[in-house]
Amino acid sequence: MMGKMLLVLLSFVMLTGCGVQDHILEDVLLAEVVGYDTAEADKIKGSTVVSVSQSGEKSSMGKEVYTAVTHTDKNVRQQIESEAPRSLVGGRLSAILYGEKLARKGIYDYVDTYRRDPAVGRDLYLAVVSGKAEDIINVESKMLKTPGVKTEEIIDHNSKTHLPETSLHSFLYYYSGKNMDPVLPLLEVEQNHIKIKGIALFKDDTYIGKYIKYEDGFLFKVLLENFKKGVYEARIKEHSYIAIDNISSRVKYEIKDGNGSPEISIKAKIKGGVLEARNIELKSQSAVTAIEKKSEKTLEKKLDRMVKMFQDNNIDPLALGDRVRSQTRNFDSKHWEDVYRTVPIKVDVDVELVQQGITD
Amino acid sequence: MKFFKSEKKVPPLQHDTSIPYAEVPAKDFEELFKKFKASADFLSFQYPSEAAFTVSYFKSIVGPDQVHQEILPVLTQQHPSTLEEVKNGIPVENIIISNDLKVIQDAVMTGSVIIQINPDNSHCLLVPCASSEKRQISIPETEFSVVGPKEAFVESIETNINLIRKRLPVPELQMKEIKVGRISQTRIAVLYIDGIVDQENVQTVIQRISDIDYDAIVDISFIAQMIADNQNSVFPQFIDTERPDRAASGLSEGKVVIIVDGSPQILTGPTTITNFFTAFDDYFVTWHIASVFRLIRVFAVLFSIMSTAIYVAVTTYHYQSIPADLLPTLIASRGAVPFPPILEALVLEGTIELLREAGARLPTKVGQTIGIVGGIVIGTAAVQAGFVSNVLLMLTALAALASFTTPIYQISNTIRIIRFPFLLSAQLYGLLGVAICAAFFVCHLLKLTSLGRPYLEPIFPLRVKDLKDSFIRLPFSSQTQRPEILRTEYSSRMQPKPKEDSRDIDE
Incomplete structure (x- = not known):
């Protein structure tokens, strides 16, 4: 008994020799954002922001940028190691950025390497940068006022209102799933600030060069999922706008004849409050109803155009194909791909203004 | 190993018969x-x-x-x-x-x-016509309570039995007396309430005590160690208390009480691990408050055992899991420290143990000074000298504080000690090591018994009825039955009341 115990204890200690590798917190470089761009002659340029610990001072982390130009992605890390004072670790990565040019060539190879790494979380953000990813990296490294990674924070708080959820996990889901395409946030640098330009549209892993404008991100989110935040400004008539504060938005897909000639009707119901009403009278119930009708029409028009644009480009960011599959027995995926561009899709929006705020 | 043994044969020691053991009286x-x-x-x-x-x-x-x-x-x-x-x-x-x-x-x-x-x-x-010097009954010191009785046991067995008997004036409160110890001839009393207690428990206690063969039984802790089910366990298997009210309440529940002459503490058993989180003044406050206090104690103990181990595991292996807002603070405080986290933690835990040990050995007045001087001066100086990080200093101080929240002194020693295996395994394998170490202790606790009764009851084996007085305390109206773990001969504590008709508003 005693011998057995000793053996267990001994093996517990001895097994640490088999490569238990430690990463002591202050002895590693924590990569925070990584960016990839195309470089000359089929090469890629990787750049990364790392936080550098500064002992003694509280709550201030220095940031440094490392860049390298190589053929493969992991090699970028090797190259960076050659100039880094300590080993670079990816466990705290919060965002991976891809330059526009690279994204148009397809990004899966550069996503795959992070998919395989167990140290990397599944909840980090991927994004496309209008222009060069390196620019964002450079801006990011200068933002030191508060702790935290700006790129991550910007995407994080916008994904409650204007962006669909775009983590590594959901990208892989939409990429690997049949009859659907991923979307990623599109970032840009404007006057030394990182800014969301819109939602970049993908065909499989390739950026098609088109995007949904940031303001219309709310509309895309209305179609994609149920959510409870966000503001949308609808134009009622010339010089009069109404800002609708979303209280609850629900979407329902009705699908007919998935394997034959499918018909899709998307029903969205937005319960909202009036945040701002410029040049609009909201005193009587009938006026409110009229405004509701008017804004419904505006939204429907925009959404119809958006869906049409998806069909014209033969992309499916709403995962319509997958929704049809889930409601059709013996779904014929091949047939769907053939008819997708011509499927009649009807968007029906129901706006209900449940609060008008404090008036008079 | 034979190589090292000397060939010289040592003659066996002469058995010394001249020692006047009590069983071997003089010739004439x-x-x-x-x-x-x-x-x-x-x-x-x-x-x-x-x-x-x-x-x-x-x-x-x-x-x-x-x-x-x-x-x-x-x-x-x-x-x-x-x-x-x-x-x-x-x-x-x-x-x-x-x-x-x-x-x-x-x-x-x-x-x-x-x-x-x-x-x-x-x-x-x-x-x-023996006369024996004895101390006055005084206030309980290790199990002090703000409300409730202020009597504590003293060293005299007669006084102690008197303190219990006046709380339970029934002839069913019976007592067996055994003398143990070849030289000390210590009087040991086993008390129980006949008709409630499981006679098997009484027999087990009496048999184990009679089997003791030792020269001098100085204190009850000798007995507690000698009759424990597993003498190699760090967990105490009996509750020792200095409160007569706790002893009387244990007896009325169906426990067996052991009193040793010359010891101001008594033992109660069988015991489960939940009893160690039970302060007797939990019964003096309403059940909501008592339940909250007990849960606080449980979390305090878990925190005390795990906090430094998790700190070491996270800073050594799992930099991923630190919240982003905490990271700069943690890195800034760790940055000045030249040691890896494990050494830092060992230095600080060692210091705290030193303070505790020194405080316990020194006379009360000096001890207090040592506690304050050591805590404040050494702590601050260690951080300023860059020996330890202030995050860890805070964690260790909290952990030390938390380990004192247990009402029973013996278990707080246990908590103090089992931190170190956790700390070492955290260094070896990170959080996996902490999990392995925890699994080891859970296995040990599962196997442990107290007077042959499962130690982890009512969690395992799960006895839902006994949960009423474990990590939470339900009101007295729900405490109609004695604990199942004690296998009492008569389990009802009160006559079940006939159900009242609900009052209608029309009446």
């Missing part, structure tokens, strides 16, 4: 008296005059007043001629006349006075 009366007279405090004199009675006793354990007022006057005034007449004359109970050497030796050594008529006659009259 002369020899016994010779042994007595070897001690300077043994008095032997002729009274009232030469060739009259011989009176002899150990003056250090006999009450002189009793001898002067009750024994000597009888010899002078009544002029008895036989021991029988003396016996009738002396107004003291339990006087015996004996020529059994063992009886004589036992009686003399516990404070009896020997009276002989003829020195050659080995028949002796033994008058018990």
Whole structure:
């Protein structure tokens, strides 16, 4: 008994020799954002922001940028190691950025390497940068006022209102799933600030060069999922706008004849409050109803155009194909791909203004 | 290993028979008296005059007043001629006349006075008049409570039994007495309430105590260790308490109480791990408050065991899991420290243990100063010198504080010790190591028993009924049954009331 115990204890200690590798917190470089761009002659340029610990001072982390130009992605890390004072670790990565040019060539190879790494979380953000990813990296490294990674924070708080959820996990889901395409946030640098330009549209892993404008991100989110935040400004008539504060938005897909000639009707119901009403009278119930009708029409028009644009480009960011599959027995995926561009899709929006705020 | 053994044969030690064990009395009366007279405090004199009675006793354990007022006057005034007449004359109970050497030796050594008529006659009259010094009953110190009784046990077994008996004035409260210890002849009492207690528990206790073979039983902690189910466990398997109210309440639940003469603590058993998180003043406050306090204690203990281990694991292996807002603070405080986290943690835990040990050994007044000086001065200095990080300093100080929230002193020692295996395994394998270590301790606890009853009850085996008084305490109206773990012969604590009709508003 005693011998057995000793053996267990001994093996517990001895097994640490088999490569238990430690990463002591202050002895590693924590990569925070990584960016990839195309470089000359089929090469890629990787750049990364790392936080550098500064002992003694509280709550201030220095940031440094490392860049390298190589053929493969992991090699970028090797190259960076050659100039880094300590080993670079990816466990705290919060965002991976891809330059526009690279994204148009397809990004899966550069996503795959992070998919395989167990140290990397599944909840980090991927994004496309209008222009060069390196620019964002450079801006990011200068933002030191508060702790935290700006790129991550910007995407994080916008994904409650204007962006669909775009983590590594959901990208892989939409990429690997049949009859659907991923979307990623599109970032840009404007006057030394990182800014969301819109939602970049993908065909499989390739950026098609088109995007949904940031303001219309709310509309895309209305179609994609149920959510409870966000503001949308609808134009009622010339010089009069109404800002609708979303209280609850629900979407329902009705699908007919998935394997034959499918018909899709998307029903969205937005319960909202009036945040701002410029040049609009909201005193009587009938006026409110009229405004509701008017804004419904505006939204429907925009959404119809958006869906049409998806069909014209033969992309499916709403995962319509997958929704049809889930409601059709013996779904014929091949047939769907053939008819997708011509499927009649009807968007029906129901706006209900449940609060008008404090008036008079 | 044979190589290292010397070939020389050591002759076996002579078995020393001269040690006067209680079971081996002297050969004859002369020899016994010779042994007595070897001690300077043994008095032997002729009274009232030469060739009259011989009176002899150990003056250090006999009450002189009793001898002067009750024994000597009888010899002078009544002029008895036989021991029988003396016996009738002396107004003291339990006087015996004996020529059994063992009886004589036992009686003399516990404070009896020997009276002989003829020195050659080995028949002796033994008058018990022991006087023993004892402390006044004082306030409980290790189990202090703000409300509730303020009595604590003292070193005298009679006083202690008195404290219990006056709380439970029923003849069913019964007591068995056993003497243990070859030299110390310690009196050990086993108390229980007949009709409630499971006789099997009583038998187990009595059997284990009678099986003890040791020279001197100085304190109850000796007994607690000797009769434990698993003597190699770090977990205490009996609750020792200095509160008579806790003892009485344990007895009424169906527990067995062990009292040792000379020890101001008593043992109750069988015990489960939840009892160690139960302070007796939990019953003095309403059940909501008591439940919250108990849960706080449980979390405090978990925190105390795990906090430094998790700190080491996270800073050494799992930099991913630190919240982003905490990271700069943590790195800034770790940055100045030249040691890896494990050394840092060991240094700090070591310091805290030093303070604790020094505080416990030194006299109260100095001890307090040491605690404050050590805590504040050494702590601040260590951080400023860059020996430890202030995050860890805070964690360790909290952990030390948390380990004192347990009401039973013995378990707080356990918590203090089992932190170190967790710390080391955190260094070896990170959080996986902490999990492995936790699994090891859980396995150990699952196997552990107290007087043959499962230690982890009511969690495993799950006995939902016993949860009513474990990590939470339900109101007294729900405490109608005694704990199932005690297998009581009569389990109801009160007459079940007939259900009241719900009052209608029309009535």
